[in-house]
Amino acid sequence: MSDQNSLKSKKEQVHALRETGFVIVKGLVSKERCDAMRAVARQQLAEAAAPVEFEADLKYPGAPDSKDAPGGHTVRRLLDAYTRHALFAEFATSPEVRGWMELYFGETPYLSRAHHNCMMTKHPAYGSLTGWHRDVRYWAFERDDLVSTWVALGDEKVDNGALWFVPGSHRLPFTSDRFDDAKFFRSDLPENAALIRTAVSPELEPGDVVFFHCNTLHSAGKNLTDQVKFSLVFTYRGASNAALPGTRSASKPEVALV
Ligand SMILES: O=C(O)CCC(=O)C(=O)O
Numbered sequence: 001m002s003d004q005n006s007l008k009s010k011k012e013q014v015h016a017l018r019e020t021g022f023v024i025v026k027g028l029v030s031k032e033r034c035d036a037m038r039a040v041a042r043q044q045l046a047e048a049a050a051p052v053e054f055e056a057d058l059k060y061p062g063a064p065d066s067k068d069a070p071g072g073h074t075v076r077r078l079l080d081a082y083t084r085h086a087l088f089a090e091f092a093t094s095p096e097v098r099g100w101m102e103l104y105f106g107e108t109p110y111l112s113r114a115h116h117n118c119m120m121t122k123h124p125a126y127g128s129l130t131g132w133h134r135d136v137r138y139w140a141f142e143r144d145d146l147v148s149t150w151v152a153l154g155d156e157k158v159d160n161g162a163l164w165f166v167p168g169s170h171r172l173p174f175t176s177d178r179f180d181d182a183k184f185f186r187s188d189l190p191e192n193a194a195l196i197r198t199a200v201s202p203e204l205e206p207g208d209v210v211f212f213h214c215n216t217l218h219s220a221g222k223n224l225t226d227q228v229k230f231s232l233v234f235t236y237r238g239a240s241n242a243a244l245p246g247t248r249s250a251s252k253p254e255v256a257l258v
Helices: 007-020 031-047 086-092 097-105 190-196
Strands: 020-024 053-055 074-077 109-112 118-122 130-133 146-152 163-165 209-213 219-220 227-237
Touching: 007 097, 007 209, 020 097, 031 074, 031 118, 031 130, 031 227, 074 146, 086 227, 097 109, 097 146
Parallel strands: none
Antiparallel strands: 020 209, 053 074, 074 118, 109 227, 118 227, 130 219, 146 209, 146 227, 163 219
C-alpha cells in the first residue's frame, strides 16, 4: 500500500479537505490506468459517443454561440462516465475512493449519477472558461455536504485550463447577492474580488486526484495549449444525505459503495 493510501494519510487528507475545502492526492491512479482511461476518452471523443454536452449548450465565455457556429460541435463533457466504460466505473467505485469517502462521511458513501459523472474534455479552440461558482448551486440534497473527485488524466496547469480554488471558501456564509442570476460568484464586487485574489491553482500530473467539497468556490480558465485536457469527475454523498425527491439530484439511480 502506498503512503498516500495508508489510513494515516487518508485521515490527514480528510482533515485537509475539511479545513481547506479541497485536497490533492498525488498519484492515486497509476500511469497505466491513466493511459488506458485517456485512450478510451480520446476514442469516445472522436466518435462524440452519446450522451455528450457541447460547449455551445452552455455558452460559457469562449464557447461557440450555437451548434451551427464554427466549433459548434466542440464537446465539453462526455456524460454518464459511470456507464460509459468499465474503467471509469472501476475508478468511481474503487476501494481507494470508497475508503476515502467512508472516512469522510462516516457512513456508506453513494455515487451520484446525476451530478458530474463525466469526462471533462477541455479543448484548445472553443473550450470555454468556467466562472467562480459552488457546485452545489443547482444541487438539492438534505445537506450541502458532498465531495467530488477530479482525476487528472494528463498535466493540468493554468495554461491548459486547470482548476482554481478559494481555500476555506466552503465554510463561508454568503448572502445570495454575492452571486449573479446564474449563481456565479460576482467578481465585480470588491469583497468577492478580495476573496478571489486568495485563490490557488494546484498543478496536477496524470493520476493526481483532487477531492473537493461541493461548497468550495472554484473556477477554471481556457485551454491555451494545442492539446485537449481530459479529467474524470464524480460526486459522492453520505447515506443519510438523500437527494430531495422530485429534483434533478434525485433523477438517476445512485450507486452505493459497499
Ligand atoms: O474545467 C472547467 O472548466 C471547470 C468545470 C467545473 O468547475 C464544473 O463543472 O463544476
